[in-house]
Amino acid sequence: xSDSHVEKPQTGMVTQLSRAxxxxxxxxxxxxxxxxxxxxxxxxxxxxxxxxxSDLTGDxxxxxxxxxxxxINPREPIKDTVECLFIGGGFSALLTSARLRERGVESIRxxxxxxxxxxxxxxxxxxxxxxDVVSYDYLPLLDETGYVPTRHYAEGPEIFAYCQQIxxxxxxxDLAIFQTTVTSTVWDETEQMWHIGTDRGDLLKARFVICAxxxxxxxxxxxxxxxxxFKGHSFHTSRWDYEYTKSDLSGLxxxxxxxxxxxxxxxxxxxxxxxxxxxxxxxxxxPSSIDVRDDWKTDLEWAKTLKPGWQAKRRExxxxxxxxxEEEKARQAAMSHDEKVRRQENANIEYMMRIHRRIEEIVKDxxxxxxxxxxxxxxxxxxxxxxxxxxxxxxxxxxxxDTHGKGITEINESGPVFEGKTxxxxxxxYATGFEVQKTxxxxxxxxxNGLELNDKYCDGIRTLLGIHSQGYPNLFIMGGYQASFxxxxxxxxxxxxxxxxxxxxxxxxxxxxxxxxxxxxxxxxVQEVIAHRxxxxxxxxxxxxxxNFEGEFQxxxxxxxxxGFNQYCTxxxxxxxxxxxxxxxxxx
Numbered sequence: 001x002s003d004s005h006v007e008k009p010q011t012g013m014v015t016q017l018s019r020a021x022x023x024x025x026x027x028x029x030x031x032x033x034x035x036x037x038x039x040x041x042x043x044x045x046x047x048x049x050x051x052x053x054s055d056l057t058g059d060x061x062x063x064x065x066x067x068x069x070x071x072i073n074p075r076e077p078i079k080d081t082v083e084c085l086f087i088g089g090g091f092s093a094l095l096t097s098a099r100l101r102e103r104g105v106e107s108i109r110x111x112x113x114x115x116x117x118x119x120x121x122x123x124x125x126x127x128x129x130x131x132d133v134v135s136y137d138y139l140p141l142l143d144e145t146g147y148v149p150t151r152h153y154a155e156g157p158e159i160f161a162y163c164q165q166i167x168x169x170x171x172x173x174d175l176a177i178f179q180t181t182v183t184s185t186v187w188d189e190t191e192q193m194w195h196i197g198t199d200r201g202d203l204l205k206a207r208f209v210i211c212a213x214x215x216x217x218x219x220x221x222x223x224x225x226x227x228x229x230f231k232g233h234s235f236h237t238s239r240w241d242y243e244y245t246k247s248d249l250s251g252l253x254x255x256x257x258x259x260x261x262x263x264x265x266x267x268x269x270x271x272x273x274x275x276x277x278x279x280x281x282x283x284x285x286x287p288s289s290i291d292v293r294d295d296w297k298t299d300l301e302w303a304k305t306l307k308p309g310w311q312a313k314r315r316e317x318x319x320x321x322x323x324x325x326e327e328e329k330a331r332q333a334a335m336s337h338d339e340k341v342r343r344q345e346n347a348n349i350e351y352m353m354r355i356h357r358r359i360e361e362i363v364k365d366x367x368x369x370x371x372x373x374x375x376x377x378x379x380x381x382x383x384x385x386x387x388x389x390x391x392x393x394x395x396x397x398x399x400x401x402d403t404h405g406k407g408i409t410e411i412n413e414s415g416p417v418f419e420g421k422t423x424x425x426x427x428x429x430y431a432t433g434f435e436v437q438k439t440x441x442x443x444x445x446x447x448x449n450g451l452e453l454n455d456k457y458c459d460g461i462r463t464l465l466g467i468h469s470q471g472y473p474n475l476f477i478m479g480g481y482q483a484s485f486x487x488x489x490x491x492x493x494x495x496x497x498x499x500x501x502x503x504x505x506x507x508x509x510x511x512x513x514x515x516x517x518x519x520x521x522x523x524x525x526v527q528e529v530i531a532h533r534x535x536x537x538x539x540x541x542x543x544x545x546x547x548n549f550e551g552e553f554q555x556x557x558x559x560x561x562x563x564g565f566n567q568y569c570t571x572x573x574x575x576x577x578x579x580x581x582x583x584x585x586x587x588x
Contacts, residue, residue: 027346030353037375038543041286041405045544051407054220054435059228063236063430064219067243068125069115072179077201082175083107084504085196085206087182087443090119092212092478092493094166095140099501101170105508109175109206110167111182111198113442117172118163119214121156123238126265127249127272129156132293132385133488137318140490141166142311148303153295177202185209186446187473192513192588194474199442207513208504210476211445218435218442222260227411234428237265244427249276257281258415258423260408261431262288264382269431271388274398281399281423283416285407286381286543289355289374293385318491319566348378362390371402380542383487433546447472460557464517464525464582465572467496473516473586474507476500482529484568485560492565499572506579513588521575521582528571530556532563 045051056064084105086093089112097108114122121129131138135154139162142148147165150158167173177198184197196204219236221227235241245251249272257277259266262284274280324332332340356373363369372390374381392398403418410417415425445453448471456462456469463469466483467476478496479489486492507515533556561568575582 021346021350024342024346027349030349031345034376034543035541037405038541041544044406048544051223052220052432053223054218056219056221060221063221063234063239065239066114066179067235067239067241068122069179075200077203078177079203081193081205082109083206084109084208084210085194085204086110086210086212087185087196088112088119088212088214089114089117089167089176089178090121090212090214091140091163091490092119092214092497093117093210094163094170094172095490095494096210096212096478096497096500097172098141098144098166098170099497100504103501103505105504107175108172109177109204110172111177111180111196111204113179113181115178116164117167117176118160121160121163124265125156125160125242126237126240126269127245128268129265130154130268131159132264133490135159136311137314137488138490140494143309145169148298148306150298151295152298153293182443184444184446185475186444186450187448187475189448192473192586208474208476210478210500211443211480212478213443214479220433220435221430222407222432224408224416225410229413230411230415230425230428231413232415232426232428234430236430236432237261237269238434245276249273252277252427254278255426256424257427257429258283258425259429259431260416261433262286263431263433264288264384265433266431267384267386267389269429270398271386271392273429274392274395277397279397279399281401281416281425282393283401283403283408283418283423284371285403285405286376286545287372287374288381288384289352289378290359290372290389291355291383291385292358293387295387315491315494318488319569321564321566345377351378352376359390362394364394368393368400371400376543377541379547381545381547445472445475447475460526460555462522462526462557464522465496465499465568465575466561467499468517468522468583470517470519470522473514476503481559482525482557482561484563484565486565492568495565495569495572499576502576503579503583506576507585510585511587512585514586516584516586518582518584525571526557528563529559529561532561533557533559 053060084100084107086097086109089110093110094117097110100108110117116122130153132153134152135149136142139147139149139154139159145165147162167176180202181199182196183199186195188195191205194206194209196202196206196209198204219238221236233241233244252273253276255277256279257273258281259270259273260283262282267288267290270280270282352374359369359372363372372393393400401418401423408416408418412422415423415428447453451471453469453472456471461481463477463480463482466480467478469475469477478493478500483496484492503515
């Protein structure tokens with residue numbers, strides 16, 4: 001492995017229970033500042049998640065139109081039956097389909113709202129789009145396809161092309177239906193089959209259904225008074241209008257551009273917009289943490305040394321996590337819970353203060369630098385890694401409009417309004433994100449006795465492993481709540497895909513028609529989720545964001561399993577080791 005390909009640990013991950021470098025009063029003062037900034041935002045936006053809307057109809061319908069696939073060609077409604085049907089065509093569907101193919105499942109259908117496979121990489125084609133996890137870990141099925149990413153952090157077009165490559169390799173285009181949205185998924189108890197309806201009049205049947213619509217897939221907009229009045233051009237980042245901007249963004253050379261949002265998408269897009277636009281106004285509510293992005297082209301000589309199974313070894317190492325020495329384990333075991341929390345918080349604060357110092361070193365204008373400093377614990381919001389984002393604010397045509405936690409609350413015909421001033425724009429870009437971890441984002445899911453899934457969840461989410469829910473036979477959910485959360489999402493999706501394929505294979509091999517979780521197994525998992533949530537006040541202490549439901553109160557079971565990824569995988573293995581105890585199986 002050449003020096004140019006030596007990988008460092010993920011920058012900024014606070015894993016050590018290090019001793020405080022300064023007096024405790026220093027850390028306490030910063031924690032107080034974190035709390036003040038959080039409370040400021042909560043006072044401005046007490047409505048929590050209701051400050052956003054994903055009901056993009058009427059005047060807002062244009063923000064969800066697919067700009068990539070062209071006109072939807074008329075076709076006759078499809079009426080047929082398949083064995084496995086995936087709702088969504090992103091990595092969840094692709095990697096699980098691959099596992100099903102390996103187990104001899106031939107009849108696989110993907111139903112996808114977009115015009116191709118790829119999921120988030122189909123929709124997110126904004127300039128600068130790239131994965132923010134090392135590509136050798138992020139892109140799944142590298143062992144199976146023999147593919148090696150061309151960069152340490154692969155860019156969007158390469159990832160999209162790789163998704164297409166997977167679909168071709170596993171013959172997933174044959175039965176795929178694109179530009180089609182699943183609107184109803186209803187269990188027929190007589191047939192013991194799922195009946196699936198779509199927005200194009202299809203009446204499909206499937207024995208197994210896998211909800212693979214992704215954790216971040218339905219675009220949302222901030223609720224801003226007057227946004228429909230804006231007379232300039234506007235679009236959401238997941239529906240980038242290259243017809244307007246041109247592929248090289250030359251269409252913005254004489255344009256005054258505004259972008260609302262400074263999250264992960266905006267951090268990647270803003271450097272390109274800053275260079276291309278006549279003027280760029282960045283409207284910020286809460287800054288992101290920005291660390292160094294160590295990127296490079298893949299060393300071809302290193303790639304030649306890779307042995308079969310190389311990615312599986314990387315994944316297994318990541319699953320195990322940092323390995324502590326016996327001395328370190330003993331030292332940590334001797335600490336009280338409060339001492340562990342305090343040391344973790346202090347190490348976290350040290351890291352965030354290093355982020356602050358980096359901003360001071362790069363951004364020349366002091367007021368702008370101060371506004372870009374994130375005042376919250378690391379991982380309260382999605383961390384970002386970029387080398388050009390901060391320098392962009394040194395360009396004379398780039399202006400940061402820091403709303404001090406309030407956000408933009410008014411837009412008129414000319415543009416956004418803040419503190420009585422209108423910012424006149426030619427084009428306004430919404431980098432306002434997506435609905436988070438919704439199982440049926442366009443889809444009504446009804447199981448036994450016609451019970452809609454959200455109605456079942458109204459008193460608290462109930463699943464087994466975040467994948468199965470009692471009363472919904474042969475239904476599998478990927479990337480939903482009560483599963484483990486991983487910064488490298490495909491690690492978790494691959495583990496879930498392996499599990500789902502094993503469950504379907506077991507059901508088929510033993511001559512069963514259906515698989516459904518037992519009530520006691522579901523209750524066990526609900527209690528596991530509860531037991532591993534709320535051990536600290538971290539969720540409440542964090543500044544509002546999609547990681548914590550914008551600061552809303554959460555029932556203890558309505559979130560992710562926080563017992564660690566390795567333990568989550570172990571639980572899946574234990575469930576599969578005792579199939580008949582975990583599930584109710586039935587023959588037709």
